[in-house]
Amino acid sequence: MDKPIRILAPHSFREQLSRRAFLRAGTATAGLAIVAAACGNSGSVGSDTTAPASSGGGDWTELEGKATGEWSRKIAKSSGALAMYTWGDYNDPAIVGALAESTLGVTMKVDYYASNEDLITKLSASNGQSGFDIVVPTGPYVPQMIEKGLLQKLNKDLLPNIVNLDANYVGQPWDPNDEYVVCKDWGSAGFLYNTKKITRDLATWADFLDACENEASGNCSVIDAAWDFCGPYFWSQGKSANTTDAADLDAAEKYLVDTLGQHIKAFDSYPSTKIAEGAYSIAVAWTGDARQAYSRIADAGGNPEDWKWVLPGPKTQIFMDTYAIPVGAPNPEAAHAWINWELVPEISIQDLSYHGYHTGMKNMEQLLSELAPDLEKPDMIFFSDEQVKTMEAQEMNEALDRLVDILNKTKAKAGA
Amino acid sequence: MTGTVATGRRRRLRGPRFALALPSIIWYALFFVVPIAYIVYYSFGTKDTSLLLPVDLTRLTTANYSQVFDATFFTVFKGTLRISVIATALCVLIGLPVAYYATFKVSERWRAVILALVVVPSFTSFLIRTVAWRIPLAPNGSLSKFLMDLGWVGENGIQVLETSLAVQIAVVYNYLGFMILPLFVALDRIDVRMREASKDLGAGRIATFTGVTLPLAGPGIVAGVLLTFIPMCGDYVAATVLGGAKGNMIGALIASQFGGAQNWPLGSAMAVLMIVAVLLTLVVGAAVVWLLPRVFGLLAPVAERVRRGIHERAMSDGAKGGGRTSGVREPERILLAAWTVLVLVFLFVPIILVFVHSFNRGQSFTIWSGHFSTKWWGELFDSAVAWAVLVRGALVIAGALVVRAALRRFTSLPPRAVNWIGPVGFSAAVMLNWAVTDRYRDVFEFSGVGDAIRNSFIAAFGATVIAVVIGGLAGVALARRPGAWTKVFMGVLFLILVTPEIMDAIALATWFPRVADLPLVGTLFTDGWGPFNGGINKLWVGQSLYASAVVTLIVRARLDGLDEALEEAAADLGATPARTFRQITLPLISSALVAGGLLSFTLCLDNAVISTLISEAGSTTFPVALLGATRSTIKPFWGVGAMILFVVTMASLWFVAVVLRRSGSSSSDIAATLTGGS
CATH class of the missing domain: 1.10.287 (Helix Hairpins)
Incomplete structure (x- = not known):
C-alpha cells in the first residue's frame, strides 16, 4: 500500500491558510490512517471481496451521487420495520429517520446500549428473540458473539457496496473472511479539559491522572467500560492495556481503586452534554463524542475555546465498531439493505459528518473535498500514521474479568 | 353466622376456597416465586461468560455473598439505605403539612384543587422529570449564573449534579406525591369531632396534633412510607441520570452486574441481600412505630403536667388579652398555605421546564440554546x-x-x-x-417516539387488564373465602409489594430465556400472539405483578367493609354462584376495580426498570427508549414526546373521571380509593 506523506503546512504559511485549506492538509492523512497497524491485519483480504455477484438483477436501483470516481451505489428497496440496537447518538437522525424511509422504504427504530456486555446480555438473554435486526458490536467482541451463536452470517450478495470500503478496513482479525460483520467506523479516545480550571498543559495519560488527583479532583469523568476505564492507567505506566500479568493487574487495582476512585465524579461514556452543562473540568471521551462536545458547549453559551482536546501519549486506544445481524432478526433482508445503503459514499460521509468517526470509505480525502469540504474539527476524526501507530486495540483475554472487577470496585469506592 | 346446610353444600360445590384466587396463584408462582427462587439459586453459582447464560450452576459457592460484604460494595448498600431513609423522612415532613392543610384548613373545593395539583405531575413521564432536574441544577445554567452573581455559590457554580444530593432531591421529588395522597386519605378519615373533643378537654393545638391527629394518621403514614421507601431502595433511574459516581445506588449497581459486568451470581447475591436489608429496615421501622407510643405512654404524666401548665398560662393570657387565639391561628394558617404553595411549585417546576425545553432550538434537551423554536415538534410530527x-x-x-x-x-x-x-x-x-x-x-415523522408512546399505552393497558382481572378475583377470594391459604397468599402479596423493582426485573429477564422452551408459555413470549409480539407479552407480565397486588388489596379492603349478607341473600334466593358474583359482588367492587385500574395504569405507564431489562426491539416503551437516550445526548424531541404522553394520559383520565362521575362516584371517593385507602 502506498502511503501518502502527511503534508505539514510550513509555519510561515499558516496565517494565510484558510480553514478549508487547513482542512485539506489535515485530511491528507485520512486515507492512510490504518487500523491494520494496530490490529495486526494479515494482508489484503479486502480485494477478494470486491465482486459480489449482483445476482439480484432487477432488484437493484442505482443511486445518483455527487462523488466522482468508481463507486458502487446499488441499493435494494425493502419494506417493514427495521430495529437497530446501537451506541448512543451513533447515526445521523436524518439517515435513520426520514431518509431511510424515503430511500429504502423501511421504518427504523433505534435503541441504545452502553457497553458491548450490555449488548451481549440482551441478545443472549432473549434466545434469538431480541427483535433486533442490526447490532453494532466492537471488533474484539465479535468472535465471542459468533461462538455463542448470536450473529448470523451475512449474505454478501446483498452487500454489493462493500467494495467502497478501503482494503484496510475489511478482513479484520475478528472476522478474517468478512463473514459476519462490516466495518461501521473506527475511532480513538482521549480527553478534554477546561483550560480555565486546569491551567497547565496536559499531554499524556499520566498528566490526566495527575490532574484528576489534584486540581480536577471531584470534577473528572471517565468512560464506563472496563477496558476503556483501565487503559489510561496502563498506558501512563508505559504498559499494554492488554496485559495479563498478575502484578500489573494488582498494581492497576491498587491505584485505580484506592487512589483514583475517590477523585472521580462520574463514570460517563458520553460526557459531551454534561461537559456543556459544566459538570466536569476534565473528561475522557471517545473522539466522536469529544468532537460533539464543542458544538454543545457553544449551544450552552459557553466558550469552546476554553476546552482543549488531547489525544494523549504515550499510547491510547483504537477501536472499530461493526454492523452485524443477530440470529433471529425479524427482517434480515432490510438489515442487509440498510447496511449496504450505509456503504454508499454520500450516505457514509453524511453520517461521518454527524458522528465524527472515520467510516472506512476508500479515497476518503477526495470524498471529503467533494462532499464535506466544511467538515468541522477534522483533526478529531482523522489521524496521522504516527498517531495511529501509538494506538492500541483491545484484545479479548482472561484479564477482562479482572478489569470488570476493578471497574466495579472503583465505582463502589467512588461512591463512598 | 347465617350459613345454612344448603349454602354449605353449595359452597362445597364451588371447589376449593382459593378457587377465585387461582389465576393469581398461577401467575405469581410462574412469574414471581419461581423466578425469584432462581435468583436465589444463581446467587450461589459462579460466573462463566463462555456460557450463553453466564452462570455456572454446577459449582455452587457462597463466595458471592462474602464479596458483597466486601467493604466497597457495602458502602453503596449503606449509601442507598441512607438516601432512602432520609428521603422517606423528608417526604413525611414535607408532605404532612400539605396534607394537613388540604384536609383541615381549606374548603372542599380548594381541597380538590390541591389534590389534583399534587397528582397531575405524576402523569408526565417521571423519567423526563428526573432528567429535567439537570436544567436548574447545571453548573453553567441560568440559575447557577444568577446565584454566582449574587455571590451565593462559588465560581464553579452549583455543585449538586453527580452527587448523592442530586439523587436525594430527585427521589424526594419523585415520591412526594405517593406520600401526600395516603396521608391525605388518612387525615380525611379522622372524625373532626375527635379533634374538637380534644380541644374542648383543654388540649392545645400542638397537643391535639400530636395526641390525636398524628396517631390517627398513623396508618396513612405507614402506607405512605411503604409506597415511597421500597421503590426508593430499588430506584436506579435517579442514580443513573443524576447521580454520577457519588450518587451510586444499589439498584444501579445490581443492574450493572447483569449488564456490563456480566456477573449474574454477584448481582443475584446483591439482590438477595438487598431484599433482606429492606425487610430488616421495615422490621426496625415497625418496631420503632410500636415502641414510640409506649415510650410516650411512659412519659405521659410528665407531658401531661407540661401541657396543663402551658394551657393554664394560655388561659390566663387569654383572659387578659381577649380574642388572641384567632390572632395566633392566622399566621399558622398563612404559614401552612405558603408551605403548600412552595411544595406545589417544587412539584411543577420540572414539568414547566420540560415544556419550555421542548421548544429548544439546540441539539440537547437539557441545554437551553437561548432560542425558541418549534423545530423539534416539526421533526417529530x-x-x-x-x-x-x-x-x-x-x-x-x-x-x-x-x-x-x-x-x-x-x-x-x-x-x-x-x-x-x-x-x-x-x-x-x-x-x-x-x-x-x-x-x-x-x-409521527420520526416513528421511534411515536411507536414508543403507542407501545407504552398497549403495555400499560394490557397489564392493567390483567391486574384488574386477577387482582379483582383474588381480592374477592381473600375477603369472602378466607382459609388456611390466605396467610400464604398474603405473604406472597407482601413480598411482591416489598420486592424492589430491580429484583423483579432481573428475575424476569433471566427467567424468560428459561421459559422459552416450554410448549405453550414459551411460544407466547417468543413469538407472541395475534398483533402482540413476545416483547409486549413480557411487558404485560412484568408490569402486572405489582399492579395486581395493589388491585387485590384495594378490592379486599373494599369488600371487608361490606356485609356478606347481600351475597348470602342472593344465594338463598336461588342465584347461582356465577350470577351472584355478576349481579351482587361485581357491582359492589366496581369502584375499587376502577380505582385500582387507574392506579395500575399510571404505574405501568411510567415503568422503566422492569421494562428496560425485559423489553425487546418491537416493544420499546417511552421510558425504555428515553432511558436508552439518556446514555448519550437527549434530544429535545423527547420533551415533545413527554408532553404528548402527558396530554394523552390526561385526556384518558378525564374520560374515566367523566364516566365515573356519570356512574355516581364522588370525586373524593375516587381520590380515596385511588390511593389505596380503605
Whole structure:
C-alpha cells in the first residue's frame, strides 16, 4: 500500500491558510490512517471481496451521487420495520429517520446500549428473540458473539457496496473472511479539559491522572467500560492495556481503586452534554463524542475555546465498531439493505459528518473535498500514521474479568 | 353466622376456597416465586461468560455473598439505605403539612384543587422529570449564573449534579406525591369531632396534633412510607441520570452486574441481600412505630403536667388579652398555605421546564440554546396529518356536544341519559383517527417516539387488564373465602409489594430465556400472539405483578367493609354462584376495580426498570427508549414526546373521571380509593 506523506503546512504559511485549506492538509492523512497497524491485519483480504455477484438483477436501483470516481451505489428497496440496537447518538437522525424511509422504504427504530456486555446480555438473554435486526458490536467482541451463536452470517450478495470500503478496513482479525460483520467506523479516545480550571498543559495519560488527583479532583469523568476505564492507567505506566500479568493487574487495582476512585465524579461514556452543562473540568471521551462536545458547549453559551482536546501519549486506544445481524432478526433482508445503503459514499460521509468517526470509505480525502469540504474539527476524526501507530486495540483475554472487577470496585469506592 | 346446610353444600360445590384466587396463584408462582427462587439459586453459582447464560450452576459457592460484604460494595448498600431513609423522612415532613392543610384548613373545593395539583405531575413521564432536574441544577445554567452573581455559590457554580444530593432531591421529588395522597386519605378519615373533643378537654393545638391527629394518621403514614421507601431502595433511574459516581445506588449497581459486568451470581447475591436489608429496615421501622407510643405512654404524666401548665398560662393570657387565639391561628394558617404553595411549585417546576425545553432550538434537551423554536415538534410530527387529526377530533367532539346540547334543550330526556354523549363523542374521535391514520402511525415523522408512546399505552393497558382481572378475583377470594391459604397468599402479596423493582426485573429477564422452551408459555413470549409480539407479552407480565397486588388489596379492603349478607341473600334466593358474583359482588367492587385500574395504569405507564431489562426491539416503551437516550445526548424531541404522553394520559383520565362521575362516584371517593385507602 502506498502511503501518502502527511503534508505539514510550513509555519510561515499558516496565517494565510484558510480553514478549508487547513482542512485539506489535515485530511491528507485520512486515507492512510490504518487500523491494520494496530490490529495486526494479515494482508489484503479486502480485494477478494470486491465482486459480489449482483445476482439480484432487477432488484437493484442505482443511486445518483455527487462523488466522482468508481463507486458502487446499488441499493435494494425493502419494506417493514427495521430495529437497530446501537451506541448512543451513533447515526445521523436524518439517515435513520426520514431518509431511510424515503430511500429504502423501511421504518427504523433505534435503541441504545452502553457497553458491548450490555449488548451481549440482551441478545443472549432473549434466545434469538431480541427483535433486533442490526447490532453494532466492537471488533474484539465479535468472535465471542459468533461462538455463542448470536450473529448470523451475512449474505454478501446483498452487500454489493462493500467494495467502497478501503482494503484496510475489511478482513479484520475478528472476522478474517468478512463473514459476519462490516466495518461501521473506527475511532480513538482521549480527553478534554477546561483550560480555565486546569491551567497547565496536559499531554499524556499520566498528566490526566495527575490532574484528576489534584486540581480536577471531584470534577473528572471517565468512560464506563472496563477496558476503556483501565487503559489510561496502563498506558501512563508505559504498559499494554492488554496485559495479563498478575502484578500489573494488582498494581492497576491498587491505584485505580484506592487512589483514583475517590477523585472521580462520574463514570460517563458520553460526557459531551454534561461537559456543556459544566459538570466536569476534565473528561475522557471517545473522539466522536469529544468532537460533539464543542458544538454543545457553544449551544450552552459557553466558550469552546476554553476546552482543549488531547489525544494523549504515550499510547491510547483504537477501536472499530461493526454492523452485524443477530440470529433471529425479524427482517434480515432490510438489515442487509440498510447496511449496504450505509456503504454508499454520500450516505457514509453524511453520517461521518454527524458522528465524527472515520467510516472506512476508500479515497476518503477526495470524498471529503467533494462532499464535506466544511467538515468541522477534522483533526478529531482523522489521524496521522504516527498517531495511529501509538494506538492500541483491545484484545479479548482472561484479564477482562479482572478489569470488570476493578471497574466495579472503583465505582463502589467512588461512591463512598 | 347465617350459613345454612344448603349454602354449605353449595359452597362445597364451588371447589376449593382459593378457587377465585387461582389465576393469581398461577401467575405469581410462574412469574414471581419461581423466578425469584432462581435468583436465589444463581446467587450461589459462579460466573462463566463462555456460557450463553453466564452462570455456572454446577459449582455452587457462597463466595458471592462474602464479596458483597466486601467493604466497597457495602458502602453503596449503606449509601442507598441512607438516601432512602432520609428521603422517606423528608417526604413525611414535607408532605404532612400539605396534607394537613388540604384536609383541615381549606374548603372542599380548594381541597380538590390541591389534590389534583399534587397528582397531575405524576402523569408526565417521571423519567423526563428526573432528567429535567439537570436544567436548574447545571453548573453553567441560568440559575447557577444568577446565584454566582449574587455571590451565593462559588465560581464553579452549583455543585449538586453527580452527587448523592442530586439523587436525594430527585427521589424526594419523585415520591412526594405517593406520600401526600395516603396521608391525605388518612387525615380525611379522622372524625373532626375527635379533634374538637380534644380541644374542648383543654388540649392545645400542638397537643391535639400530636395526641390525636398524628396517631390517627398513623396508618396513612405507614402506607405512605411503604409506597415511597421500597421503590426508593430499588430506584436506579435517579442514580443513573443524576447521580454520577457519588450518587451510586444499589439498584444501579445490581443492574450493572447483569449488564456490563456480566456477573449474574454477584448481582443475584446483591439482590438477595438487598431484599433482606429492606425487610430488616421495615422490621426496625415497625418496631420503632410500636415502641414510640409506649415510650410516650411512659412519659405521659410528665407531658401531661407540661401541657396543663402551658394551657393554664394560655388561659390566663387569654383572659387578659381577649380574642388572641384567632390572632395566633392566622399566621399558622398563612404559614401552612405558603408551605403548600412552595411544595406545589417544587412539584411543577420540572414539568414547566420540560415544556419550555421542548421548544429548544439546540441539539440537547437539557441545554437551553437561548432560542425558541418549534423545530423539534416539526421533526417529530408529520404536521399535515397531525393537524388533520386534531381538527377531525375537535369536529367529532364538537358535533357530539352540539347533539347533547340540542337533546337537553329540545327533549325531556333525563340528564343522565344525555350526559353519556360527551364521552362517546370523545371515544368516537379517538377511534376515527385511529382508523384513518394507521393506528396513529402516520402522525409521527420520526416513528421511534411515536411507536414508543403507542407501545407504552398497549403495555400499560394490557397489564392493567390483567391486574384488574386477577387482582379483582383474588381480592374477592381473600375477603369472602378466607382459609388456611390466605396467610400464604398474603405473604406472597407482601413480598411482591416489598420486592424492589430491580429484583423483579432481573428475575424476569433471566427467567424468560428459561421459559422459552416450554410448549405453550414459551411460544407466547417468543413469538407472541395475534398483533402482540413476545416483547409486549413480557411487558404485560412484568408490569402486572405489582399492579395486581395493589388491585387485590384495594378490592379486599373494599369488600371487608361490606356485609356478606347481600351475597348470602342472593344465594338463598336461588342465584347461582356465577350470577351472584355478576349481579351482587361485581357491582359492589366496581369502584375499587376502577380505582385500582387507574392506579395500575399510571404505574405501568411510567415503568422503566422492569421494562428496560425485559423489553425487546418491537416493544420499546417511552421510558425504555428515553432511558436508552439518556446514555448519550437527549434530544429535545423527547420533551415533545413527554408532553404528548402527558396530554394523552390526561385526556384518558378525564374520560374515566367523566364516566365515573356519570356512574355516581364522588370525586373524593375516587381520590380515596385511588390511593389505596380503605
